[in-house]
Amino acid sequence: MHLSPSDPPSRVLHLTQPVDGGVARVVTDLVRAQLAEGLRVSVACPDGPLAPALRALGADVRHWAATRSPGPGLASEVRRLRRVVDDVRPQLVHAHSAKAGLAGRLAVRGRVPTVFQPHAWSFEAVGGALGALALGWERAGARWASRVVCVSAAERATGERSGVRARWSVIPNGVDTGRFRPTDAAAVRAGIPLLAEAGADAPLVVCVGRLCRQKGQDVLLAAWETVRRGVPGARLVLVGDGPDGERLRALAPEGVLFAGGVADTVPWCQAADVVVLPSRWEGMALAPLEAMACGRPVVLTDVDGARESLPPGQEPVPAEDPAALAGAITGLLLDPPLRESLGRQGRHHVLTTHDVRHMTGAVAGVYRELLGGADDGCVEATECRESIQT
Structure with missing residues (x-):
């Protein structure tokens, strides 16, 4: 995960809502790997089971009051998140899932290299007028993401098919094969x-x-x-x-x-x-x-x-x-x-x-590109697999 042999450790700010389930497990795995490599890692998230787990790893956890879905409190949520960003002063922001991706991109607006990871598209979850609003936002918000990281090529294809124009990376999910192992x-x-x-x-x-x-x-x-x-x-x-x-x-x-x-x-x-x-x-x-x-x-x-x-x-x-x-x-x-x-x-x-080390290594590659300025605009799934094997 090390980004440069000479610079001081880079500060990464993860934004996440939800704070449970698969999204929380991915954030936890990334934070653990990044801390082990010497990065300064902050996480903004609501109260819940994730915050104490991340503090136990040594992460700087900032409370961010936010509901799971967009609502009338979105403007205040964005303001609170902007204050967190201003205080942490990260070199890179990594927003996870639809809600943190919405608030995070509105708060940062491209001032800092920003990675958005949908973990499944928001517009698939709802229909009617709300679904149209979610799709419209994802199309518009892509301009404030330095890279959109999809966890499967199919997820990226869904985004492209729906009119989301982004700089893409496909990084398959990974799991800890030491913890998850066969037994009687x-x-x-x-x-x-x-x-x-x-x-x-x-x-x-x-x-x-x-x-x-x-x-x-x-x-x-x-x-x-x-x-x-x-x-x-x-x-x-x-x-x-x-x-x-x-x-x-x-x-x-x-x-x-x-x-x-x-x-x-x-x-x-x-x-x-x-x-x-x-x-x-x-x-x-x-x-x-x-x-x-x-x-x-x-x-x-x-x-x-x-x-x-x-x-x-x-x-x-x-x-x-x-x-x-x-x-x-x-x-x-x-x-x-x-x-x-x-x-x-x-x-x-x-x-x-799908070993977790493959996933964290590929994310490190995206960070290196963005912080080093070598953003080619698109990283295919095959390129991610090649990079994590070498």
């Missing part, structure tokens, strides 16, 4: 009270994700009765919390358990026979990469980043299709040798393509 599932299940009480030997499907429309748990619940007919006694655990929690609990058929929000998703990936993520949209989801790193087979829907996440030869299922989802899950639960084979393939794929 039975031993892990025995240590999780919810699973031990429900029957540790039952076939187990796990879905890790915020309980919200994006992650598609309602589609999974619609598929679950079909799975249970094919695999009697199978259990489904939804790991996470979110705005749809109450509604999903009301929809849940027999054999569905809710773990709530957890501080560590590693044991849940390790405990599963199959990990599923039935998303409606993504950039590139972390949960399937984490599951594959644990040697577990995954079922994904065909959204941005899914095909790039999977090993060659493995295919996602159509989004919002309960029958296809049920068929894929049932087939894996009934075929232990196939699960084992796909798990080995997934672990190898993550080690070679």
Whole structure:
């Protein structure tokens, strides 16, 4: 991550809202790597689980009061963020996700090299007039981003197809393959009270994700009765919390358990026979990469980043299709040798393509270009992969 052998450590300011889920994990991984390389790292974020975790790493965390979605308080949020920027005086700003990307670019307006990382496009999340506003902003706001970093080539293609004209880099998500690693599932299940009480030997499907429309748990619940007919006694655990929690609990058929929000998703990936993520949209989801790193087979829907996440030869299922989802899950639960084979393939794929060190190294390359003035305007995914291997 070192940017220059002679200059003092560069100061990077990360801006993030949300402060949980995959975005928070990416920010944490970047901050950890950047601090280890001697950068001075500040993070502006709202209260939540992320701030104390980053302080424990040694980051300078600045409180930024901001809601998750744009609203009437946006102007004051931008003013507060401008004060943070003026106080920190970063050499580079890295804004994560739609809300921080909106407020951050309005606060900075190109005065400092700015990286914007959508982590899935905002205009895919909403329709109607709000969706048109979100798309209009992304088109206009691109001029204040020195580089837009997409986590998959498909995410970039969605942006280009939608009229976003930007200087692009494609840097696939990565996970810590030391933390997320294979282990004995039975031993892990025995240590999780919810699973031990429900029957540790039952076939187990796990879905890790915020309980919200994006992650598609309602589609999974619609598929679950079909799975249970094919695999009697199978259990489904939804790991996470979110705005749809109450509604999903009301929809849940027999054999569905809710773990709530957890501080560590590693044991849940390790405990599963199959990990599923039935998303409606993504950039590139972390949960399937984490599951594959644990040697577990995954079922994904065909959204941005899914095909790039999977090993060659493995295919996602159509989004919002309960029958296809049920068929894929049932087939894996009934075929232990196939699960084992796909798990080995997934672990190898993550080690070679989605290790967190690949991701942090590629981001370091973008920072070097921007701070060194050698911005060629576009870095393709293949160029990122080449740079992190050399």
